[in-house]
Structure formats: structure tokens, C-alpha cells
Amino acid sequence: MLKVIEPGLSTTVQDLGRDGYYHLGMPPSGAADQYSYQIGNILLGNPVNYAALEITLLGPKLEFYKKTMIVITGAPVSSYLNERLIPMWQAVEVKPGDVMSFKFNQLGVFSYLCVSGGIQVPEVMGSKSTYQTTGLGGFKGRNLKAGDEIDIGEPLPGVFKNVGKAIPSEFIPINEQEIQVRVVLGFASYLLTDEGVRTLLNNEWTVSTESSRIAYRCQGPSINIKNDETPFGAGSGFSNVVDTTYPLGGIVLPNSEEIILFLKDATTGGGFMTIGTVISPDLDLIAQLRPAAKIRFTAVTVNQAVQVRRERNKKIGLLEEILK
Known part of the structure; x- marks a missing residue:
């Protein structure tokens, strides 16, 4: 067992996420940076889907009640065991009574x-991951x-x-x-003009402060769309379509100078045009971006x-073989 002395900014339990429920409005959740999370488990000899703690910006202070082995991965952070700095990406032994801080x-x-x-x-719906929006999974569904x-x-x-x-x-x-980051254009990209597509691909997009595990908002230049009337059943906004499913990694256009990138706790559908989808390995890169970061x-x-x-x-798979 471990006891939380101080919780940090936001610390949750995450694993690879829950698959198979997106069509019911339940996003997968799971580790935002899947690669870093998985290789931490690999180093310990755990199956890659074993649940871990996901630490956001400022970590917790924890007391261990059991002898065990740990590893810290992901965003660079100074972590301490009994006030002694320990390395990231390396297996570290902890003993009963040891206190870890970040x-x-x-x-x-x-x-x-x-x-x-x-x-x-x-496990809830096949996963131990926390989905805070509905208070589901993880440790009591919360931080x-x-x-x-x-x-x-x-x-x-x-x-x-x-x-x-x-x-x-x-x-x-x-x-x-x-x-x-790499993106597959599609869904409603046909509604963009050729100039609109070039604007998306040939310019920098800046991550907004309004970003979370649900979605990242990014600002950039105005994207032109075709002057077609919105279809019956859609909203009156220029970028509205009839409500549709948003894919994980979807790039949604809510207005002419902003895009939304959907991450692990994504809203599963809505009425804004989806102009493309970020490929799954590159979602790890996006998840580690801070406000004012740049994306092309x-x-x-x-x-x-x-x-x-x-x-x-x-x-x-190669890393698993090397570490055996």
C-alpha cells in the first residue's frame, strides 16, 4: 500500500484505457502519453497494461508501506526518495516507510x-483508468x-x-x-477550400491555456471553408455539420481561427466539422505540450x-527483448 501525504496538482490512476465503449459515449481515457507509460511497465517486468499513477505538472508526496520497485517515466521531473534525488527511466527499490516527493x-x-x-x-468496464468527468474508474473516480x-x-x-x-x-x-505531427485528412475536410487546407498544413498552431485531457485548443490563422449552406439538421454556424462522432485525435474546427484536438478523455460527438485526425503515436507528443507550445x-x-x-x-517489442 501507499499513502498520499500531499496530492500534487492532479494525480490519477491510469492504464491503457477502456476500449469498445466509444460508440456509447464513453471515451477510452488511459495514460495521456501511452509510450512513456508502457515502457515504465516494461522496465519493471509488468504487463504493459498494469495501472500506474499519472502525475500532472506537480507530483504528490507518497509514503510506501511495502517493499517494492518503482520507475518514473514521462515528462522530465525531479523526484526524491527520502529527500534523495532519484533518476528517471531507471528501476529504483523502495522500502516500507520510504517517502517519495516531486x-x-x-x-x-x-x-x-x-x-x-x-x-x-x-476495474470498471475493463479498465482501471480514471475518467474524472463522470467520476468513473481509478481511485473513487477522482484525483x-x-x-x-x-x-x-x-x-x-x-x-x-x-x-x-x-x-x-x-x-x-x-x-x-x-x-x-502527422494527420490523416478526412471526414469534413472536403468542406475546406484548397487555400483552407494549405492554411492548416503550412502554418504554426499555438496551444491555448484552455487545454486538458479532454482536448487541446490551438490558435492560428483563419481557415477558409467553402461557401456552402449548412445542411438540414445542423447548427447555423459556418463550421456546423449534422452531429457526428468525433474520432480520438480528431481535429475539429469550431471557428475560423481555432482548432480543437481531442485526446484520451474526448467528447465523443458533436456538430462541428472534423477536418482530420492526428495519428495515434503522435497523440503522445501533443499530450506533453504546454500552453504556448507550437504544432505543425x-x-x-x-x-x-x-x-x-x-x-x-x-x-x-524490441525494448521488451532488450530488457529481458
Whole structure:
């Protein structure tokens, strides 16, 4: 078990997320930076879907009641065990009575505390992930609070022989605040003029302060759309369409100078045109952006998007082999 002494800014339980319920209005939730979360589990010898703590910007202060092994991944953060600085991306042993604390993230947004045996909370709809909007999953459906006591799994057999083992540097992601992400154009992109498509792809977009696990708002130049009348059943706004499903990673146009990028806790549908979808591996990059960060988009085909995902999965599989 571990006890929360101070909760930090926002700390939740997350895993790979809950699949199969999006059509019912339930987003997958899960770790915002899936890659960093998964390789933390891999280093500990956990299955990649074992639940971990997702730390937003400022981490908690925790007391461990059990001997176990941990690893910190994700956004760069200074973390301390009994006031001693410990490394990220490396397996660290903790003992009963040890106290862990964090300073403010140096760069990026989400860091992960992975524990041997995983965080133990009840599964809801096949996942332990927290969906705060409805108070579902995780630890009582919410951020951790001071005084919370959270069960953790028994350390996996042989895990303590891995003390000091680290992720090879070539597998550690680089957190940047000016990024290029790949997008598959589609859904309502036919409503954009040729100039509108060029505007989307040839300009920088700036992340707004109005950004969260649900969606990131980004400001940029005006995007031109065709002067077609809105269809019957749609709203009266220039970018309205008949209500439709928003894909995870969807790029929605609510007005001419703003786009919305949907992330893990996404709204599942609405009446604004969806002009494209960010490919799944690049959602990890977006999730680590802070306000005022810059995004540029590159158009790719569906086949290219699938190939990128295969390459990422192959990289994760290679890391598992290296660390065995």
C-alpha cells in the first residue's frame, strides 16, 4: 500500500484505457502519453497494461508501506526518495516507510509512477483508468487526495535483481514544445477550400491555456471553408455539420481561427466539422505540450499512419527483448 501525504496538482490512476465503449459515449481515457507509460511497465517486468499513477505538472508526496520497485517515466521531473534525488527511466527499490516527493515538471505535462505489480483499484468496464468527468474508474473516480491509501500489487518474482536497470537512451522520448505531427485528412475536410487546407498544413498552431485531457485548443490563422449552406439538421454556424462522432485525435474546427484536438478523455460527438485526425503515436507528443507550445501538421495517408503505428509497436517489442 501507499499513502498520499500531499496530492500534487492532479494525480490519477491510469492504464491503457477502456476500449469498445466509444460508440456509447464513453471515451477510452488511459495514460495521456501511452509510450512513456508502457515502457515504465516494461522496465519493471509488468504487463504493459498494469495501472500506474499519472502525475500532472506537480507530483504528490507518497509514503510506501511495502517493499517494492518503482520507475518514473514521462515528462522530465525531479523526484526524491527520502529527500534523495532519484533518476528517471531507471528501476529504483523502495522500502516500507520510504517517502517519495516531486518538484514541478521541468518540461512537458505528464509523468508516470509505475510500480511492480501495478496500482490495484477495481476495474470498471475493463479498465482501471480514471475518467474524472463522470467520476468513473481509478481511485473513487477522482484525483488523489491527502490521506488516500491505495493498494499496490505484490512485487513480481525476481524484480529486485533489476535494481538500477535503466531504459536505453535511444528509447527515451524527447519532450519538445515545437513539434510536427502527422494527420490523416478526412471526414469534413472536403468542406475546406484548397487555400483552407494549405492554411492548416503550412502554418504554426499555438496551444491555448484552455487545454486538458479532454482536448487541446490551438490558435492560428483563419481557415477558409467553402461557401456552402449548412445542411438540414445542423447548427447555423459556418463550421456546423449534422452531429457526428468525433474520432480520438480528431481535429475539429469550431471557428475560423481555432482548432480543437481531442485526446484520451474526448467528447465523443458533436456538430462541428472534423477536418482530420492526428495519428495515434503522435497523440503522445501533443499530450506533453504546454500552453504556448507550437504544432505543425503534416498530411499522411491511412496506410502511412498504420505503418507508423506498426513501427512504434515494433520498437516497444524490441525494448521488451532488450530488457529481458
